[in-house]
Amino acid sequence: MSSINRSRRRLFSRKKSDAVHLPWVKKDIEFTDECTRCNKCVQACETNIIIKGDGGFPEVDFNIDECTFCQQCVDACPEPLFTATTEAPWTVTAAIRDNCMAYQGIWCQSCKDACDESAISFTMAIGKAPQPHIDVDACTGCGACVSPCPSNAILINL
Ligand code: SF4
Ligand code: SF4
Ligand code: SF4
Known part of the structure; x- marks a missing residue:
């Protein structure tokens, strides 16, 4: 993806409610107790999807781009916030909301292509746009389908 496209998405597509926690964060900690908000992550x-969220704590925003599972956030963090990267990064998966254009009869497969x-x-389906x-077993929760969706219909479930 070009940096120009990424910047345009950052300007026009960011919706804070879609942000989720970082990959590989330990489940048994209070993240805000351990994170010093140093911003190293x-x-x-590499895809600039980690933003300063509520209270300045980092969170992932898939409206910017996808997670490539590069682990650089884990490597950069000096605090004991993360599990071993041999484990699954998270259990988040994508879901499609009712405002999907295909449900309104409009032909769209942008999410599939991503x-x-x-x-x-x-x-x-006869008489309808493909549905x-x-x-969810194949979905890695990478979020690549989120920003290409023209109707902001992809929800990433925690
Ligand atoms: S794994 Fe890589 S792409 Fe995903 S949030 Fe961490 S640094 Fe960003
Ligand atoms: S890209 Fe969005 S609007 Fe298009 S089919 Fe997928 S979920 Fe529906
Ligand atoms: S792009 Fe595919 S694997 Fe990634 S979150 Fe969307 S459905 Fe899941």
């Missing part, structure tokens, strides 16, 4: 993220995991399929379905 923000600076390290998904490298082939987790999004479309079912042909999307997400295979």
Whole structure:
């Protein structure tokens, strides 16, 4: 993705409510107790999806771009906030909201085209636009489908 496109998305597409926690964060800690808000993860993220969220604590915003699971946020963090990266990064998965254009009869498959995991399929239906379905077992929660969706219909479930 070009930096120009990324900047345009940052300007026009960011919606704070879609932000989620960082990958590989330990489940048994209070993140805000351990994180010093040093911003090293923000600076390290190769897709610039880590933003300063509520209270200045880092969170992921898929309206900017996807998580490539590069682990650079984990490597950059000086605090004991993360699990071993041999474990699954998180349990988040994508879901499609009612405002999906395909549900309104409009032909759109932008999310499918963005998904490298082939987790999004479309079912042909007589008299209707093809209907999307997400295979949550195949979905890695990478968020690549979020920003290409023209109606902001992809929700990343925690
Ligand atoms: S794993 Fe990489 S792309 Fe994902 S949030 Fe961390 S630094 Fe960013
Ligand atoms: S990109 Fe968005 S609007 Fe288009 S089919 Fe996928 S979820 Fe629906
Ligand atoms: S979050 Fe990633 S793996 Fe899951 S459906 Fe979207 S693009 Fe595919």
